[in-house]
Amino acid sequence: MAEIRTTPDSYGEALDRASRSVIASMTRGLAPSVLVNAATDWAMHIAAAPGKRAELAELALHGAAKLAGSALAGGEAPTPDRRFAAPQWNKPPFAAMRDAFLLTEDWWQAATTGLRGMAPMHEAALSFAVRQGLDVLSPSNIPFLNPEVLEKTLETGGENLRQGTANFMQDLARLAHPAPPEDPALRIGEGLAATPGKVVARTHLMELIQYSPTTELVHPEPVLIVPAWIMKYYILDLSAQNSLVRWLVAQGCTVFMISWRNPGSEDRELGMADYLEQGPKAALAAVQAITGAERIHAAGYCLGGTLLAIAAAGMAREGDERLASLTLFAAQVDFSEAGELALFISEAQVALLEDMMWHQGYLDSDQMSGAFTLLRSQDMIWSRMVHEYMMGETPHANDLMTWNADTTRMPYRMHSEYLRGLFLENRLSNGKFELDSHKISLTDLRLPILAVGTETDHVAPWKSVFKIQRLTETETTFILTSGGHNAGIVSEPGHPRRHYRIATTGRDETFLDAEDWRAAQAPVEGSWWPAWAGWLAARSGPQVKPPPMGKQRGGYPVLGDAPGSYILQR
Structure with a gap:
C-alpha cells in the first residue's frame, strides 16, 4: 500500500492540493474527472458502433409508437415504479408524461450499457450519472407536472406550498444550528x-x-x-x-x-x-x-x-x-464487488478526498454522506422533496432517522489508508x-x-x-x-x-x-x-x-x- 503523506513535499504540491481541495468543496468530494473519462470512453465507442446506434434508433421508434398507442387508448395500466404509484398518474395528460419519461429512462439505460469495448467501470459510472440526471427531470419532481401536488394545492388553496416552504426553512436552520430533538424519546x-x-x-x-x-x-x-x-x-x-x-x-x-x-x-x-x-x-x-x-x-x-x-x-x-x-x-x-459505492472509489476520487482532508485534517460527515445519499437518491432526496416541500407534509422523526442525522468524522490518515488499502487495492x-x-x-x-x-x-x-x-x-x-x-x-x-x-x-x-x-x-x-x-x-x-x-x-x-x-x- 502506498505511503500516506499528510504533509506536502514541496510548495508546488501544496499549491496543487489547495487547488484540488477547492474543487472538492465545490463538488462535495466527487471527482469530475471520473465522469469526464466515462463520457469520453462512451462517446468514442458509440461513434465506432453503427450497429448499436441503429438498435437505439429502432428502440426510440418503438418507444414513440408505444407512447402514441397509449395516448390513443387513454393511458396505460399502473406502473410498479413508486414515483408514479398514485392513481392520478393513470389519467391523461399525466399518464403520457409518465410513460414518456419511463421510456426515456429505458432508452438511456440501453444507450449507456452493453457497448462492446467500453470499460466496465466507465459504463457503470456513466449509467449511474445518467440515471441521477434523469431523476432531476422526472415529472414527479416538478410541482406543476405532478398531479398529486396540483390536486393538493387546489384542495388547500396553496397551504401545502406554504407549509412546504416552512419545512424547507426549518431544515436549513437545523443545518446551520443543530439542536437536540424536542422529543425525549x-x-x-x-x-x-x-x-x-x-x-x-x-x-x-x-x-x-x-x-x-x-x-x-x-x-x-x-x-x-x-x-x-x-x-x-x-x-x-x-x-x-x-x-x-x-x-x-x-x-x-x-x-x-x-x-x-x-x-x-x-x-x-x-x-x-x-x-x-x-x-x-x-x-x-x-x-x-x-x-x-x-x-x-x-x-x-x-x-x-x-x-x-x-x-x-x-x-x-x-x-x-x-x-x-x-x-x-x-x-x-x-x-x-462493493456495489454502486465502488463508483465513488477510484484513484482520482481518493486523491480528491485526500486533498480535501489534507486541508482540514478530517473528512466531515456532510462530505462523507454525499455518496451514500446519491445511492438512494429517490428515497433520500426526491421522495422527501415531494412529500415535505411540495405536499407540505410534516415529517415524523423516528429513532433510525435521528441516528442517521447524528454523523461522525474520519481522520485523514485513517480514511486514506482504508480507501486505498481496502477499496482500491x-x-x-x-x-x-x-x-x-x-x-x-x-x-x-x-x-x-x-x-x-x-x-x-x-x-x-x-x-x-x-x-x-x-x-x-x-x-x-x-x-x-x-x-x-x-x-x-x-x-x-x-x-x-x-x-x-x-x-x-x-x-x-x-x-x-x-x-x-x-x-x-x-x-x-x-x-x-x-x-x-x-x-x-x-x-x-x-x-x-x-x-x-x-x-x-x-x-x-x-x-x-x-x-x-x-x-x-x-
Whole structure:
C-alpha cells in the first residue's frame, strides 16, 4: 500500500492540493474527472458502433409508437415504479408524461450499457450519472407536472406550498444550528442509547461500555461489539423495543460495546494501526480482565466488522485464541464487488478526498454522506422533496432517522489508508494487508464465523459479504435477511414482514455460488436475531453468575454511566 503523506513535499504540491481541495468543496468530494473519462470512453465507442446506434434508433421508434398507442387508448395500466404509484398518474395528460419519461429512462439505460469495448467501470459510472440526471427531470419532481401536488394545492388553496416552504426553512436552520430533538424519546441517554451500563475503559479513540445484566445467569463468554468508526454505535441500541444490545442482554449475554471518538483536525495523523490498537485490542484486554473469561465472542458492524476481521486474522497469525467466534454484520472483507459505492472509489476520487482532508485534517460527515445519499437518491432526496416541500407534509422523526442525522468524522490518515488499502487495492482478501509489519491472511482463521448480509444493501452488497465463506478455511454460517444496510440489521423479533435464510458451511464442504446458496435455502419468517443468539449459545459454556461491572483492582474502574461522553461529541 502506498505511503500516506499528510504533509506536502514541496510548495508546488501544496499549491496543487489547495487547488484540488477547492474543487472538492465545490463538488462535495466527487471527482469530475471520473465522469469526464466515462463520457469520453462512451462517446468514442458509440461513434465506432453503427450497429448499436441503429438498435437505439429502432428502440426510440418503438418507444414513440408505444407512447402514441397509449395516448390513443387513454393511458396505460399502473406502473410498479413508486414515483408514479398514485392513481392520478393513470389519467391523461399525466399518464403520457409518465410513460414518456419511463421510456426515456429505458432508452438511456440501453444507450449507456452493453457497448462492446467500453470499460466496465466507465459504463457503470456513466449509467449511474445518467440515471441521477434523469431523476432531476422526472415529472414527479416538478410541482406543476405532478398531479398529486396540483390536486393538493387546489384542495388547500396553496397551504401545502406554504407549509412546504416552512419545512424547507426549518431544515436549513437545523443545518446551520443543530439542536437536540424536542422529543425525549429521541434524545441520547433518554430514549436512545439508554440501555443501562457503565463506561469501564477509555482510550483516546474509544470508550468501552459494559451493559448491566438483566438475568440471574449469563453465558461465560462475553460478547464484544465493534461498530464502524464512521457511525455512532447506537444504531445497535436505538429505542427499547428495537435495541439489539438490550435484547442480547436479555438473552443472558454479557455485552460490551465500543463507542468511537468523533475525531477533529488534531487527530489527522491517526491511522488504521491506531484504531486497531486503541479499539479492538484495548477492548479485548479490558473485557478479559473484567470478566475473567478465557474466550470472547466478537461481533463487528459494517467497517467495524472489517476492522475486527483484520484484528482476528492478526491474532490467528500470532496463535492468540481468545476469540470464541466472529460475527460480521453487513461487513465486507473483499471489496472487489462493493456495489454502486465502488463508483465513488477510484484513484482520482481518493486523491480528491485526500486533498480535501489534507486541508482540514478530517473528512466531515456532510462530505462523507454525499455518496451514500446519491445511492438512494429517490428515497433520500426526491421522495422527501415531494412529500415535505411540495405536499407540505410534516415529517415524523423516528429513532433510525435521528441516528442517521447524528454523523461522525474520519481522520485523514485513517480514511486514506482504508480507501486505498481496502477499496482500491483490496489487500485484505489478497493476503497483502500488513499488520505490525507482517502480512496477514484470512485463511489463518479457524474460529467459527457467522456473517449477516441484507438483501437490498447498497453499502455492503450481500454477495460481497457472502465471500467470507471462500476466503477462510473454517466453519461459516451465513444469514441473508430482508431489508437494507441498517434496517436489515435492526430487525427485532415482532417486526412485521421480515424473513431470513440461514445455512452453515463446514470447512471441507463444497463451495456454493451466492445465487445457488440462496436458491437452496428456504426463507424463514421473522427476525434473524434469535437464530444468532442460538448460534452463540451453542458455542458457549454452561451459564454462570454475571461478572462485576468494571474491575477497580484490575485497572478498569467504572468511569461513568452509559452511554458515555464520546457519543455526545459533535
